[in-house]
Amino acid sequence: xxxxxxxxxxxxxxxxxxxxxxxxxxxxxxxxxxxxxxxxxxxxxxxxxxxxxxxxxxxxxxxxxxxxxxxxxxxxxxxxxxxxxxxxxxx
Numbered sequence: 001x002x003x004x005x006x007x008x009x010x011x012x013x014x015x016x017x018x019x020x021x022x023x024x025x026x027x028x029x030x031x032x033x034x035x036x037x038x039x040x041x042x043x044x045x046x047x048x049x050x051x052x053x054x055x056x057x058x059x060x061x062x063x064x065x066x067x068x069x070x071x072x073x074x075x076x077x078x079x080x081x082x083x084x085x086x087x088x089x090x091x
Contacts, residue, residue: 049077
């Protein structure tokens with residue numbers, strides 16, 4: 001990684017590229033980028049919900065930050081994440 005702030009990380013460059021492509025006039029490139037961003041956002045949400053559960057957060061606290069209902073976040077993540085933040089298969 002560079003200490004020079006003008007150089008972004010590979011992840012930042014990838015997300016910037018995806019954001020540019022999502023705004024592209026070509027529907028094939030634009031929609032492909034939207035799909036990739038959705039996949040990335042879903043994965044990041046999984047990781048952060050697990051982190052929050054490991055830290056002792058309630059489903060209600062997580063839901064408030066994500067601006068969804070407690071039921072929605074619980075339904076989406078409870079089968080994957082136990083109270084300790086690990087996937088059910090890891091417990």
